[in-house]
Amino acid sequence: MYTGLQHLHSGLAYLVLAALAIVFIYALIGSLSNRPFTEKDRKIALIAFILAHVQLLVGLILYFVSPVGFSLLKGGGAMSDSAARLTALEHPLINIVAIVVITIGYSRAKKLADSRAKFRSIYMLYAIGLLLILSRIPWGSWIG
Template sequence: MYNFLLHAHSGLRYLVLLAAVVVVIKSLIGWFGGGAYTKFDKILAPAYVGLMHLQLLIGLILYFIYSPFVTYNMGDKVSRYWSVEHIALMIFAVAAAQIGRSISKKSNDAQVKFRFQTIFFGLSILLVLVGLATMPGRGIL
């Protein structure tokens, strides 16, 4: 079960990144181009947030039930990363995506919807990328 969930969690990140890029670019175009909030936008934004929630759910199952890396030992970089840094950054990323979706959903103005989606979805994906870039042994930082 651990290997299945780990592969699902690892593979789903590419769909999350793809959805994030599409929704942020689409929101930027809508915000600065003055476009209307279309049916495609009404599908794309919740799909991105839904993928983020699914990714978080799989990650939490791995974190609390199956992961051999979560040891709560803060003595080395790898343990600290998996036990604290990764989960904290990803929870903040999901929260940013959800906040952006919730605020944009309440507005009737398309420009406001696009602005909040751009800001909060952009922040969300930035947090995900920081989390991936700081991964010990595989990250770029």
């Protein structure tokens, strides 16, 4: 089960990163071109939103069943080792913050009336979420 979750989490990461990048570019172009925000635009942003949340759910499950997740914090030595600190604390915490930022971007866009403001909310906050995610990917141990 652990290995399957690990592969799912790694594989889904590619989809999430690609979806967030595509939505960012799409929303930026929509904002710069002053085109109206349509239902298609909302659904494209929703796909990245859903993928990011599924990735978070899989990651949280993996965190608690993994021998290198939550269990590292119990021993107390994780803070002195940068790789263990990344796995046990930084990666999950920063990615939760990233998903919260993405959620705020999507939720704000739904409430705004102006098309340009909707696009701006999505591209700015999705970009911040994407950068946060990219900053805490354990590149050395990423399988895929």
